[in-house]
Amino acid sequence: MKVLLATDGMPHTDRAIDYAIDYASRYRAALFVVYALSPGRDQKAAYAEGKETVQGIKQKALSREVGITTMLEAGEPAEAIVRTADKIGADAVILGASGKCEGRKRPLGSVSARVVQDACCSVFIIR
Numbered sequence: 001m002k003v004l005l006a007t008d009g010m011p012h013t014d015r016a017i018d019y020a021i022d023y024a025s026r027y028r029a030a031l032f033v034v035y036a037l038s039p040g041r042d043q044k045a046a047y048a049e050g051k052e053t054v055q056g057i058k059q060k061a062l063s064r065e066v067g068i069t070t071m072l073e074a075g076e077p078a079e080a081i082v083r084t085a086d087k088i089g090a091d092a093v094i095l096g097a098s099g100k101c102e103g104r105k106r107p108l109g110s111v112s113a114r115v116v117q118d119a120c121c122s123v124f125i126i127r
Helices: 011-027 043-063 077-088 110-118
Strands: 002-007 030-037 068-074 092-096 122-126
Touching: 002 011, 002 043, 002 077, 011 030, 011 043, 011 092, 011 122, 030 043, 030 077, 043 068, 068 077, 077 092, 077 110, 092 110, 110 122
Parallel strands: 002 030, 002 092, 030 068, 092 122
Antiparallel strands: none
């Protein structure tokens, strides 16, 4: 089994990181982590931030004895996540939701919504 964790380094992904590591440990899944380098950002700064983010996740996973592969991918986040899931043959994608819960509405962030719509595998949205 292959699981792809998508992260942007923001606090709303912290629970998704923990969930992905627990999931990979419990089901003995190969864990892949992708950080999208969005166009329009200073690519040098985005690369440094992405590398630092995935290295932190890698250390956390390795401390739990979970094998992990990290990737930095260029492109719009939703497209990069779906493309990476297809490339590795992911069985599931795990990502955090940035959308706010207000009243009875529970909107997803635009990236989460597009991944749910476009991915060919199961998608777990962690709040």
